[in-house]
Amino acid sequence: MGMKKFISLVGKENRHILRDRWTMAILLIMPVVQILLFGFAISTKIRNIRVEIITEKRSEALNRFVSKLDANDYFIFKGYLNESSDIDSEFRKDKADMILHIKGNLDNMSGDPLQNIEVIADASNPSMAASEQLYSLKLIRSFFDRGMKKAGKKGGIHVKFLYNPQLDSAYNFVPGIMGLILMMICAMMTSISIVKEKETGTMELLLVSPTTPLNLILAKMVPYFMISCINLATIMLLSVYLLGVPVSGSLIWLCVVSVLYIFLALAIGLLVSTVMDSQLSAMLLSVAGLILPTILLSGMVFPIENSPAILQWLSCLVPARWYISAVRKLMIEGLSVRFAIMEISVLAGMALVVVSISLKNFKNRLA
Amino acid sequence: MEQRVIEAEHIVKKFGNFAAVDDISFYVEKGEIFGFLGANGAGKTTAMRMFCGLSRPSSGKGMVAGLDIWSASEKIKSRIGYMSQKFSLYSDLTVGENIRLFGGIYGLDEERMKKSGDMLLKKLDMYGEKDVLVKSLPLGWKQKLAFSVSVIHDPEIVFLDEPTGGVDPVARRQFWELIYEAAGRGITVFVTTHYMDEAEYCDRVSIMVAGKIVALDTPANLKKSYGVNAMNDVFTIIARNAGRNE
Known part of the structure; x- marks a missing residue:
């Protein structure tokens, strides 16, 4: 009932x-x-980060690095700049989201390559800048890892994302x-x-x-x-x-x-x-x-x-x-x-x- | 002696210091149509809610359908019907669905539900409206339907709280025919109203003022003792006296 x-x-x-x-x-x-x-x-995920590279010398290794960068989903390679270029104006004119400054010759780099690469990012959006920096470090790291292992050197800090590798x-x-x-x-x-x-x-x-x-x-x-x-x-x-x-x-x-x-x-x-x-x-x-x-x-x-x-x-x-x-x-x-x-x-x-x-x-x- | 189906002895309901119902005692006999009159705020609805088990008195004794309102309020619920002041069917359900719902919660079995439901629709001449949503019916029809649904389980008593509010005199007259018909079946009717013409239809009426019952008798006796010809005049005199006493 x-x-x-x-x-x-x-x-x-x-x-x-x-x-x-x-x-x-x-x-x-x-x-x-x-x-x-x-x-x-x-989406808080960032794609298509526009990258420009400042370099003194275009080497074979740099070419390989750029093609790897461009092939990556996260990055678009926009072109090279001179040492004398105005970084500030590149950001202000919205030509790039991030600029890599590569000091010296990538072909015969002595010491940790990371010490010779400067990552410059537009931090007006801090969380975006932080992500851009993380992605690029990871890419640079993996690019140089193989060469470094061959030379018997150890790199700096390894960044690894667990559970959500793609962030x-x-x-x-x-x-x-x-x-x-x-x-x-x-x-x-x-x-x-x-x-x-x-x-x-x-x-x-x-x-x-x-x-x-x-x-x-x-x-x-x-x-x-x-x-x-x-x-x-x-x-x-x-x-x-x-x-x-x-x-x-x-x-x-x-x-x-x-x-x-x-x-x-x-x-x-x-x-x-x-x-x-x-x-x-x-x-x-x-x-x-x-x-x-x-x-x-x-x-x-x-x-x-x-x-x-x-x-x-x-x-x-x-x-x-x-x-x-x-x-x-x-x-x-x-x-x-x-x-x-x-x-x-x-x-x-x-x-x-x-x-x-x-x-x-x-x-x-x-x- | 007639069987008493409602008995109230010194019932009080207080909200804080305010006594909404202030020591009322009366009885209702089986099959009677008992009018429970009073102005708005006199305590009619508060008193009625206590007999239906919707609230408990602050003090006093009461019996409904032979059961004690203190100890057996749950049992009382299956022996009474209730139709409230506000419109009391589900407007987004059809006529048929409302009948089935209330038949179901009052525990009617399938066979009886079908029989009572069909009888009800025939009586109201609403067979064609079985699958119509209740919200699209005219108010007078809704109230007749609500009343019929409230007695679908053949309760001993049906409590009607200002059932005819807002409808025209013709619809009210038709509504009262349904009440007489239910009373004829032996269902005791306890009805609150402030329409004085409706008071004339009751077997006995009580008049409440400020929480107290100030008059209780047949309409004929009340008119005689106040020396007037209509219940409306009785009510006016009582209201005037109450005003003077305050």
């Missing part, structure tokens, strides 16, 4: 959502759009988008759909009926839970097959952590709905209190490690921070689940606290 009532309620919630075609479409398409946006439009920003934002989308759909949509019933007065109708509040809430959560699972699958498929971000760790544990996070987000939505009385205020609270912190404090866009201490403390309250960190470990770094125990316990603890507070709140409102 109880089950039948529950199924009636779930059916009703499904119809509400299915009938609102536009909202439904937005919910399903949003992750696709975000992945495409972050994956292709807002592909997709590795960073895929976990972020998962954290953001799931929070948005679960928390915001559940809270709005419960508050909507308060606004229209239909909530009273359900409360005077013999259904229990728990049934009522669970029925509200079922459809959003399903949509979230679809979104999760969409994001993962797109990131694996379109962006080439692999699931290096255990897929099962990744799903377990995601389901835990979805559950927590649904509970937060319920909590919001017990505090707010109108759809507008529920939405504002969700955006200001959940979505913004998810974007700003979760490490999705800005590294938390660089924030002031107080923000770092605050970020510990943001569920997405823990979720994103767990996804990074399980999906990108391919670590085993025991390295994510901290994150999982925090998420589980949060879920427990939020569920008990919101259920208590929900019942209290009846008195």
Whole structure:
């Protein structure tokens, strides 16, 4: 009997959502759009760095170096400059992003070649300059490595990027988008759909009926839970097959952590709905209190490690921070689940606290 | 003696220091149409919510459908029907879906759901509108449908909170025909209203002022004791007296 009532309620919630075609479409398409946006439009990866080279003498080795540079995806060789050229004006006229100053003859270079090469980059965009410098050092390094080994010399510092050898920003934002989308759909949509019933007065109708509040809430959560699972699958498929971000760790544990996070987000939505009385205020609270912190404090866009201490403390309250960190470990770094125990316990603890507070709140409102 | 289906003894509901319902006692008999009158803010809705299990009294005793409102409020819920002041169906569901939803949450089995649903649609002459979204129906139809859905599980009592707000007199008249029909089936009707012409249709009425019941009798007796010809005049006199006492 109880089950039948529950199924009636779930059916009703499904119809509400299915009938609102536009909202439904937005919910399903949003992750696709975000992945495409972050994956292709807002890429922090730099390509086509325009390089000019200052040199005294064009040697055979330099020719080989230039052709290797030009063949590389990241660089475009724009031409040679003289020692006397005005470097400043090259940047100001936007002819180059980076200039390499090669001192001496590359053919018979004594000592570490890096000591004879100066990398000059336009640092008006510091993160771009830093990336340009990293890429070029790596290229120079690998070019000279073979020759140096032959000569029995050791080079300077080796730079090696683990887990994400291409320095592909997709590795960073895929976990972020998962954290953001799931929070948005679960928390915001559940809270709005419960508050909507308060606004229209239909909530009273359900409360005077013999259904229990728990049934009522669970029925509200079922459809959003399903949509979230679809979104999760969409994001993962797109990131694996379109962006080439692999699931290096255990897929099962990744799903377990995601389901835990979805559950927590649904509970937060319920909590919001017990505090707010109108759809507008529920939405504002969700955006200001959940979505913004998810974007700003979760490490999705800005590294938390660089924030002031107080923000770092605050970020510990943001569920997405823990979720994103767990996804990074399980999906990108391919670590085993025991390295994510901290994150999982925090998420589980949060879920427990939020569920008990919101259920208590929900019942209290009846008195 | 008639069977009493609602009994209230010294019920009080306080919000802070303010007593929204201030020590009311009354009873309603089975099959009666009981009008619960009062101006806006007199405490009608607050009192009604306590009988429906939507809130608990601060003090006092009460029985609904033979069950104690303190200890058995969950059981009471399956024996009553409720239609609220605000419009109370899902506007983005069809007529048929609304019937099935409320049939479902009140635990009707498949066979009974079909039978009651068909009967309901026939009675309202809405068979053709079964697959129409409720939001596209005229208000009068919606209210008749909402009432019929609220008694689909044959409750012992149905609570109606200002059910006819905003509709024209003809639609109100039709609505009251449905109420009489339900009362004829033995369903007790507890209705709040501030339309005084509707008060005339009730078997007995109580009038609430500032949280207290100041008058309770049949419409005929009330008119006689106040020496007037219409319930509207009874109400005016009571309201004037209340104003003078403050």
